[in-house]
Amino acid sequence: MDLAAHQRTLLALFRSSYEVRPDDDPYIRKVACSDDLKEARGNIFLWRVWVLERTAPLTFALLKGRNLVRRTVCAFIKGHNISPFRETHAPAFLEALSSHHESLIASVAQFELALLKVKQGDPGFHVVHWDIEPHAVLNNLARRLPFDAEVPKGSYEIHISRELPSLFRIVRVAQMH
């Protein structure tokens, strides 16, 4: 057997990027139409969900509250070569969501990513902009509580640094008129 071809085809089957042909090896055809493959793909999704729920809890709670977990995690799996090193998942996931089209998701992801870096010893000073009042949002996400969709708008920054007593502070930015 050609081990490289065998492994490449299985990888493609797991990524749903391979259409089985009639001349494929009978084993590959068997795997492709098996319930096992379908279940294993589901397991990969569940593994990611469990790890991200633990390692990116604020962003995950926000996505969960908006019923966006499945769609977002599936897109992340499809678009990234995710390492088996579990602690790499959260930074990659948060980096990906830091440019999310919804500003609140982007802000929470940027904040959580910066906090993660600082906790791991990053000496940098990070600034994340928010266009709503962050206290209630972060407090409720941390406590897994729903929050009012009509959070007061405003211009805020969260500063994140290991030099700050609680690693971050929320600052209201004065409007320039």
Next chain:
Amino acid sequence: MLAQANTTIPVAIGTTYEGRDPKLLERMLPLVDYIEVTPETIAEVHDHKLALSHDVMTELKNIEKETQIVVHGVGLSIGSHEGWSSNYFQLLDALLEQIDVAWHSEHLGYTKVDGQHLGIMLALPKTDQVLDMVCERVIKIQERYPLPFLLENIVHVIPDFPGDYSEAGFLNALVNRTGCRLILDVYNLQCDEHNHGFDISGFLNEIELTKVRELHVACGVEHNGFLLDVHSKLTRSSTIRLAQNVVRRSEGSVELLVYEFMPEAVPGLGRNAIAQELRRLRLAFGD
């Protein structure tokens, strides 16, 4: 603090610890002889590079006098056609420089293809070609690290490739050609039995149980009719009975039984239940 499994053969008890939960560690330490550490799960990302967590390594250094440590990797990918993961060895090197380890181990499978991660671990085709490849790599590992090296049977998440060997025959050939020893994950055997009709009895009759040095027990959940290898539950009685059966037949080769659980399962299980599970295992393998 060695336990016994209804025989005069002593079996030590161990469990998983992935750091960052000192309250859990405090509960577990008096109940175990070994702590199993996985380098990948105690690694952190610094400047886009993986490195062992300084905090977790400090925890491990602090318990070295109270317990023995074994290393159990998940990211080596010994069966990838293009070669294994060098990242894994960097972490293992760093870990071995800092703490004393009784032995180290990995899984007989692969997690990546051409550098692309599968997101899951797959079993290898049991062919002569693959046996040659894995044996060559095991020997290189044994030359690189002056420690016993063990390989573990993994769960089969897809149907098995029709190869040249049975499951037990492949493992027997591997240990006899390289001198490495085995971890037998008895919960994985139960998953394979449930999901694929695997013949555990026939496997145990064929495998050289005297080459098994460590057993793993765990439990997952049933989903869509499949029994999943997710390490999220307390061990089932049937798993313990199977482990006891292996110990009795191993002629004293099994030195350690490890209860595995993933950190994501701790909030659901609770620290008390994990401690109770370790007491239960000690009792089950006690006289």
